[in-house]
Amino acid sequence: MRRRANQAEVELTPLIDVLFILIIFFVLTASFVQGQIPLDLPDGRGTPPQEQGMTISMTEDGSLYLNDSPVDREALIEGARMALDQGKSLILVADRSIPYGEVASLLDMLRANGVSSVGLGLKGTEP
Template identity: 30%
Template sequence: MAMNISSSGGRGRRGRRGGANRAPMAEINVTPFVDVMLVLLIIFMVTAPLLVSGVPVDLPDSRANALDQQKDPVEVSIDREGAFFVDGNAVAPADLGAAFDQIAVGQSADNPRQITVRADKEISYGRIMMVMGELNRAGLNSVNLVTNTAATVTAGSSGTE
């Protein structure tokens, strides 16, 4: 006994959905895409504040143009209380020379280490010169002083308040 078994379940040419001439469904389900984008947005919102590292310093204003820098300069910071930081790590004033000597070991004459100094504008000139002197003694002479670029600073202002 022979039996006709077709993929349409014995309903002939019409099939299960009702019509043989029906067009295929061409819609894209965007719900998973939106879910992934929302998760990525949350991840970026949480991690973005963590990417800004460093010591909070109220920088002085300057009209100087920005300089081209190496990719990974060593950052020396002095906060409002006068504490010293090298690449975000607190360093005692007596240990600054040793920290700079250790940094100077990795430099060569044709490729000196780039140093950026960030100091709070309320810090005394002597504190900054102490750091500059230790940098010079260690042989780290490629030093940039970081300031805010301010359009409000006029050419005739003396910088005193």
């Protein structure tokens, strides 16, 4: 009796290990993607608006200014309401180093107090 030569076999265990590692990688990276608000932000070029409204500034240390005058949150809300009653636009400009969550909470605070029409300003660039 003759023995048969060993037949070549494909080992599936390493292949399955690699596939599980890939699945784990994709699951972990997919969980880091957070929900995002779709925004189409302007690039800062173009003509400036004809009528200047009121500017709300937020500095790096969290200080608030209304048209370059320091204000607290209550005075900011009152000044913003008066500006809207006069038909002026409101533009919020914030320091680049401020986390956007703080800017969003300021916008939420304004919106909760009846000031819903606030634009976001950015540093202008020359075309």
